[in-house]
Amino acid sequence: MIAIIDYDTGNTRNVKKAMDYLNIQNTLSADPAVIANADGLILPGVGAFGKAVEALKQRQLIPVIKQAAKAGTPILGICLGMQLLFDRSFEFGETPGLGLIPGEVVAIPDDLGVKVPHMGWDQNQVTQTDSIANGFDQEATYFVHSYYVKTQPQYILAESDYGVKIPSIVRNQNVIGMQFHPEKSGRIGLNGLAEFKEVVTNGNYSRN
Amino acid sequence: MLAKRIIPCLDVDHGRVKKGVNFVHLTDVGDPVAIAAAYEKQGADELVFLDITATNEKRPAIVDTIEKVAAQVFMPLTVGGGIHTVADMQRLLKAGADKVAVNSQAVRDPSLISKGAEKFGAQCIVLAIDSKWDSAKQRYTVYVNGGRQATDLDVIEWAKQGVAAGAGELMVTSMDKDGTKSGFDIPLYQKLTAAVNVPIIASGGCGKLTDFNDVFKQTNVDAVLAASVFHFGELTIPDVKAALKKDGVTVR
Numbered sequence: 001m002i003a004i005i006d007y008d009t010g011n012t013r014n015v016k017k018a019m020d021y022l023n024i025q026n027t028l029s030a031d032p033a034v035i036a037n038a039d040g041l042i043l044p045g046v047g048a049f050g051k052a053v054e055a056l057k058q059r060q061l062i063p064v065i066k067q068a069a070k071a072g073t074p075i076l077g078i079c080l081g082m083q084l085l086f087d088r089s090f091e092f093g094e095t096p097g098l099g100l101i102p103g104e105v106v107a108i109p110d111d112l113g114v115k116v117p118h119m120g121w122d123q124n125q126v127t128q129t130d131s132i133a134n135g136f137d138q139e140a141t142y143f144v145h146s147y148y149v150k151t152q153p154q155y156i157l158a159e160s161d162y163g164v165k166i167p168s169i170v171r172n173q174n175v176i177g178m179q180f181h182p183e184k185s186g187r188i189g190l191n192g193l194a195e196f197k198e199v200v201t202n203g204n205y206s207r208n
Numbered sequence: 209m210l211a212k213r214i215i216p217c218l219d220v221d222h223g224r225v226k227k228g229v230n231f232v233h234l235t236d237v238g239d240p241v242a243i244a245a246a247y248e249k250q251g252a253d254e255l256v257f258l259d260i261t262a263t264n265e266k267r268p269a270i271v272d273t274i275e276k277v278a279a280q281v282f283m284p285l286t287v288g289g290g291i292h293t294v295a296d297m298q299r300l301l302k303a304g305a306d307k308v309a310v311n312s313q314a315v316r317d318p319s320l321i322s323k324g325a326e327k328f329g330a331q332c333i334v335l336a337i338d339s340k341w342d343s344a345k346q347r348y349t350v351y352v353n354g355g356r357q358a359t360d361l362d363v364i365e366w367a368k369q370g371v372a373a374g375a376g377e378l379m380v381t382s383m384d385k386d387g388t389k390s391g392f393d394i395p396l397y398q399k400l401t402a403a404v405n406v407p408i409i410a411s412g413g414c415g416k417l418t419d420f421n422d423v424f425k426q427t428n429v430d431a432v433l434a435a436s437v438f439h440f441g442e443l444t445i446p447d448v449k450a451a452l453k454k455d456g457v458t459v460r
Contacts, residue, residue: 011301011304011305011306013278013302013303013304014278014304014306017278017279018282021279021282046328046329047328047329048329110405114210115406115407115430116405117330117331117376117406117407118210119331119376119407119430120211120253120430120431121211121213121460122209122211123209123211140211140460142283144331145331146331161209183282184282184283184284185282185283186282186283189282190282
């Protein structure tokens, strides 16, 4: 069972709708017990970093997610949910994240002659071969964000060029992130969710 | 590079698409799900649903419509029409909308924009503006109530004010051009894109392929909204995109 973490931020229901459409067993839950026992986790998110961290804290979910990651449970963070996987964000002051992938979240510079937020369909360039990035090379997906992740190339599977190189798919073993919305990116996005299901089914991860 | 977006607009009257969408190979021409799926297949980048239901009692139908479309069609969905409160926004977003478009009520009470942006993020709040050129005042005037009523607002100033309040995108319809099929209102969008730095959706006036090329080549708008040319199959989205691509405009 894949648990979609429901912490009152963003339209988590659309992730559920996509999973339902794909006939992938899933549950929308904020219950620490359900999340701790799930085979895979999806951390969605739209909105501000600090508020999202606060919402996770209130539900006592931070230690649960960290523990699951450590135990090797595949986790997929989407959009803000991906940014939360990193060490810290500088959106409205510095806020620590989950620290599951080394790196930090910074603002897209607004002096590059591009509009911020980065909103719309943008192309991905796959930089490392990985099942989760299958099919995304030179394909456009739907992005909506004003901040982006700075991390080392080893964690980047795909990126999108928006004046700066924006990591669009990241992975550190069982912890995966997508900056775009796979649930809003048509067939290609649904494929990404299906690949995550494969990781959950086939994966055998142990960390540390 | 970010792709320019092509967005069909569907008028919905308690749960059915109105104004005669006339697709080939569609058995139920009024069914929002079937129409949305057909547009997804054509390569639409996003869909806008405009709730034109006149009575408040029948408004909940739009929530049900969005719920059904969002379960089958996986691209961004924007809903406008009759949004008066943050609670209205919440219902639509919960049902599966990604963005909500506010228009007349935002003019009456601009705090609707800021309240919505604070709760859901600026990227969720689209400010829809109906614009008409006033030759006496030499400016674009904002109209409300479906374009029936003029206001004191200047379109460019209202756009800036809306963005400052938290609107993450503007959807601006030229009433002068709407229905004329004589091309988009290029000067309007040149002025708007110079005034604000959020994405702008141009609407009103497209009739032929070159209209799309013109608006993207001559202004910095991010998307175009069109209804009848697509609904009646006069133009198809693949045709429009092929013409844009040929002209060096980035499309998906």
